Amino acid sequence: MGTYKEKNHQLTDPYVTAGNRVYVIGAQNGLFPDEGGHIAGEMAGVWNHPIKLLDGFFVGIRDEAGTRWPTAKAFRTYSFYTEHHYDEAGFQLVRRQFVPDNEELAFITFEVVNQTATPLQLDLIFAVKSDLRPGWLGEETDGQDVVAVRENSLVFNDSANPWSVAVCSDLDAQQTESSSLGCPFETKGNGAFGALILPLTCEAGQTATVTVCIAGSLTDSDRATERVKDGLNRYESLWQAKQQRYEELDNTSKVTVPNADLNDTVRWVKFNTDWLVRDVPAIGNGLGAGLPEYPWWFGCDNGYALQGVLAAGAFSVAEDTLRLLASVSARENGNGRIIHEVSTTDVVFNPGNTQETPQFCMTVWETFKWTGNLEFLREMYPAVQKAIEWTISMAPDGNDLAVGYGIMEVENLNAKLIDTAVYTEQAFEAYAQMSTLLGYEDVATQMRERAEKLREEILNRFWLADEGLYADVLVDSQGMNQHLYLWADRQDKEGRHRAAEEYRSLIDKDAHGERPFLLKNWVISTPVETGIAPKAQAEQLLARMRTPEFKGSAGLYLSGIDQTHMMTISTSVQAVAECRYGHVDEAVEWLEQLAATRDLRVPGSISEMSPDYGCFVQAWTIYGAMVPIVRHMFGVDPLAHKQCCSIDVCMPKTWNTAKLERLRVGENDICLQYERVGDEEQLTIRTTLDWTFQFARPVTVLQQAGLQTPVSDLQISAGETVTVRFG
Known part of the structure; x- marks a missing residue:
């Protein structure tokens, strides 16, 4: 049924089976442990955003030997479905999860393979723990769930809300409303237990199959019941439609180079990214950031991810995501500022870090370059215009060096940051080009002039000739000293004394006024990533970033001082920076570090934090997988x-x-x-x-x-x- 990635160790690691409306997150051993931080212990399970449907489902086997609750011995990830493989005496059990597109449905299929010479009879127990509750920052009260038997189905309702989830099988089943069958698994929340008893008879050497459908509804239980019956009737057509779409996804922007790991990485990252597309009708459709913690939408993440999405040919995902960000930002901020994140419950947690607004402008233009969709550009132009105006308003000195938090969100570093400055310069250039195209040449001329002046500010004021690097920040010296003392003390408390001393070495007790400081965060590569750095400066920076001061075992450190954490985005940006100045062999080395982290936690996936922690699938990884190869090596x-x-x-x-x-x-x-x-x-x-x-x-x-x-x-x-x- 297609190529797959298999894992048979550390099966307590997570997995996802995703559609754009519903997804299932559990453990590779087939269980559903409490997991997650944003809603403590609740980020796994079956989700139908903006609500959760189930904490999970658990498989029991009842035969003449008694009742048992096995765990899987192997796990497989396919492009759009997953499998758990159980080994039992005399038979094999395969559990397959599949979630269709554009449907509030999930399917679980069981295949029992009789390996004996006699007929096999057993009951499969499909035990369900509901947890109908709101997503992160949802204001609704989470009522106690109640379960009822209806038309060969289990139907769960939230007692305080109109939410419902139905569970039904294509096989006549017995139902029970409680956990009286001895299901040993407990989870957090106000859910209820129920179970379907699925009697199976399997002839010698044959395979018996049964499919269970899960259907959610935000409005009423009748709707969930209708959906679950209809879903079972349409299972084959839904499977075929998704299979066909994934074959198209696989064959679009198909990369074949003399490096099997990179070929495999590009292929699977396209699949991974599609798993993160979230459609919540009251808000919109767009690319979420990562699972399990960040299924919602971010300005910053998409400033990178959508560049890779476009190179992969997923134009509608890019356009829809930008529309969502523009719409929510206009409602929430109303002044051109682009939000940092909005939950699937439609709550904006952070109205926006400063660099995210120019990143949005850049991404609108990049999207237009790939699609040629003039109507989309006209639609987005007013949002870009307001975004540029807001960014300019954040520069108190009138030199377009905007003040605010940047990508790193470093505590108290609300200042003139290198990433904000660089992306503002790029946004001015993008705005100039779209203004020319739409007939606003006076605007275009003004923006080109501002871009040139800002570029000079960046190259003159942030460049540190003695270091051969760009500074992270222009900031008042006395204020910065206070932060450096704080960061140094924190490093000492955590036992990282070398980093503490390096922070203390930056303290300048005699200085007054604004000056550049080098904190060695990965964002100092952004002038090289975007290509605005003069070649001589770029070569010095790139050479130093390749050293152990910045390069860790699994990629580029987030901080060359701390030298603790690495992320796919820092490594990806460094690969693009190498490509910008023709160092494609060095870029391949960064990409190989990225590829080496694939499959470590989830087969086929790369974790947000390198090598193998944080979100187990992350949207901006596609920036590193696609952009260096498509935009720079093929050029x-x-x-x-x-x-x-x-x-x-x-x-x-x-x-x-x-x-x-x-x-x-x-x-x-x-x-x-x-x-x-x-x-x-x-x-x-x-x-x-x-x-x-x-x-x-x-x-x-x-x-x-x-x-x-x-x-x-x-x-x-x-x-x-x-x-x-x-x-």
Whole structure:
């Protein structure tokens, strides 16, 4: 049933089976332990945001040997479903989870394989613990759940709310309203227990199958009951639809390079990212940040993640996510500021860190470049305009160095930060380009001038020549000293005395006024990541970031002073930074560190915190998986509205071949196949639409009749395949 990743150790680790409406989170051994921090012990289970449906379900077996509650011996992740494998005397049991698209449903299928020469008879016990409760920051009172038997189903209702969940099987089942069958598992919350008793007969050497459907409703139990019956009738068509969509996802932006780990990482990260798409009708559809802790939507995370999503061809996800962020931000802030996060219960927890607003502007323009959707750009332009105005208003000195918290959210560091400054410069450039396109040339001219001046401020005021690095922050010295004392004392208390001394060494008792401070957080690479750094400065920074001062065993440290934590985003940004200045071999080394953390907790997935903790699947990982390869090694810079792509191929020295299939740019599908023979490099291009390709290096078109004169622009007709030679 397709390729899979298997694990048979540390099966207390989590897993997810996800649709955009419902997902199931449990342990790989088949149980549902209490897990999570945002709602203590409640982040696992079956969720139908903005509410939770079940704490979990537990499988019992009753036969002539008695009743037992086994745990799985192996776990498998497939692209869109999961399996638990149990070994029992005389038979094997496989439990499969599948969640369809756009439905408030989840399915659990059991396959019993009789390995004996005689018929097998047993009861499967499907024990359910409900927990109908609101999501994080939900204001509703969580009432006690009650369970009833209705039409061969178990129906659970929250006594204080109209929420309901129904459970039904495609096999005639007995139902019980209590845990009298001896289910030994308890969970937190105000849920109720119920069970379906599923009698199975399996002939010698044969397989018996039974499917259970779970259906949720935010409004009433009748709706849940209708859905669960209808879901069972449509199981096959729902499965086929999701299977077909995942095959399309797999074959879009398909990367084949001479590094099997990177190929596998790109493939699985596309699947991982799709698991995080959340559709909550009262709020919108968009890419959530991570599971189990952050199923909701973030401005910062999507500023990175959507760049990878676009390179993967998921245009509607990018557009919908930006619409959601713009809509909620307009309602919550009303001044152009983009929110940091909004829960699935529609509560904004943080109105926005300063860098998130320019990141939003950058991402709107990047989305338009890939899609060519002029209506989307017109729709987003007013939000971008207000976002730029708000960002400018946050610069008290009139130099566009906005004040506020940045990506790192360092305690008390509410100041002029490098990441905010860099992304503001990029936002000005993006706003200028969209203004030109929409006919506001006076605005475009003004923004280009501001971008140039801000770029000069960044390169002159943040650059520390003696260090060969950019500073993290411009801030008042005396105020900064207080923070440094605090951070140093904290490091000492945690036994990290080297880091404590380094913080103390930054204290400048004689200084007055604003000056740059180097805290060695990963964001000091943002001028190089975006390409605004002069080459000489970029080379110095990149060389130092490759040393053990910044490079850990599983990626780039979040802080070169603390040297404790690593994240997929810090490593991903560093890979992009290397690519920006042609260091693609070094970028591959960073990507290999990223790939090495795949499969450690959840088969097929990379954890948020490297190597294997935090959220077990994280959205911004796709930034590192897709952007270095697609945007920089294949060198694709799309302008879909012009039916055009710029190509600046820069492949690692060890890659003599590389292929990128079904790359979506606008309505076009493009295939790029690279080959190096000796000192010569060739690129074969196939396109489904008439398209223009612009090359950073002149190319010669290879034809049967001979060679043409080198050109920089090339028109390729729909369905045509053309091979060009560089140089």
